[in-house]
Amino acid sequence: MKKNEDKPVVIKLDRKKIKQSAKGRVKRNYIACIAVCFIMVFIAGEYGSTTQNVSSYDNSHVADLKYDAEDKEEIIEDMVKNELTAEQVSDKWQIDNPDAVKKWLDAYKKYGVDGLNSKEVTFFGSSNDTSNLEALADAFSFSRNAKEKAQNYLNDRLNNFTASASVYFDSATSSNSYQFSLLTAIMNVLGKKSTWDTIVSFVYFIFQLMFTIFIVNVLWVCERRFFLENHTYKKTKIGRLGFLFRERTLHPARTMFVTSIYQTLWAFTIVGYPIKHYAYSMVPFICAENPNIKTRKAIKLSIAMTRGYKWQLFKVDLSMIGWTLLSSISFGAVGVFWSNPYTTAIDAEVYLQLRREAIKNKIEGYEELNDKLLDLDLLEELMAEEAAQKGENPDIVRSIPICTIKVPENNENGGGE
Secondary structure, three states, rough: OOOOOOOOOOOOOOHHHHHHHHHHHHHOOOHHHHHHHHHHHHHHOOHHHHHHHHHHHOOOHHHHHHHOOHHHHHHHHHHHHHOHHHHHHHHHHOOOOHHHHHHHHHHHHHHHHHHOOOEOOOOOOOOOOOOHHHOOOOOOOOHHHHHHHHHHHHHHHHHHHHHHHHHHHHHHOOOHHHHHHHHHHHHHHOOOOOOOHHHHHHHHHHHHHHHHHHHHHOOOOOOOHHHHHHHHOOOHHHHHHHHHHHHHHHHHHHHHHHHHHHHHHHHHEEEEEEEHHEEEEEOOHHHOOOOOHHHEEEEHHHHHHHHHHHHHHHHHHHHHHHHHHHHHHOOOOOHHHHHHHHHHHHHHHHHHHHHHHHHHHHOOHHHHOOOOOHHHHHHHHHHHHHHHHHOOOOOHHHHHHHOOOOOOOOOOOOOOO
């Protein structure tokens, strides 16, 4: 059948209906949805706002947010030289945290200066001078004095601005951390850091890159698969989060990696990034539906599916800002127990709506959307249309219980219905 080469009809997305559907799907399988998102937070680093909000609360009185490694070294050397106590140092340098000073001293005694350069790691996150924002600042400021003056100026006027900015910038860039690791490694070379520091930076970059490609990217696709199946099946199992690992396919990992490179390149245009962000937003869902789709086709199909819908997609995201604020106020609790799975369920509902329009309009590449059982309502409509074209009674087809449709053996579903 000839594809529709005309511009497809763009419908208005009913945000209220989409949210109601998403809410119902999360509620009926609440524990599994929460568990899947919880796993994604701590393994894949998704929902950065949740981890960073909890981290910001956990570190609200930790001095590591205020002082970088060289500042700590100067403070500890002053402490040792003048034989000061932690309390005296805290008062002298206006740290307001003697426990932090004691911790720095212990780290300095055990590991030397390198011990002061480690991240302040908590159960929910990490934050200090090794943040993504700091790496970006280093890249654009070869003069340390200039950077320190800018930080001091902002901190004096905006109440520890750089610490707060680091938290939220890391949240926004959590999925692109390997790019910032590479940036840090390059800056170590340009800054003539020690050979050991440079080697460690590049080794860390390689490790983070491999982890992102083969673990994080795959889990992102698997999570989308879970929420797509959760739309149709009442009791989708948590185990669906590992379906790509069982199938041993690397196509989605490669597709997601290439997409992230495209997004990074578009970020340099500034204006083009938000547009391409929405243009590529369906790629994880497309890979979740058809893991064997080729990279170029997946990206091209996502662009085609979102054509004419980018502004509506932005408004859907904007409508969720209230939940983001609630998550921040509750230090991530609202995100963990509701808004994280709710947001992803909404994304799944949007994808299914765009998928339906893509198939109906027969846009280029729609044949790759080949998992008919993801949307049983659409399947029933298509069966009725096919029956009508053959001269059969479409009402009879509609009356057939959908559960009588046999699931192909190679297409495992999560609900068993």
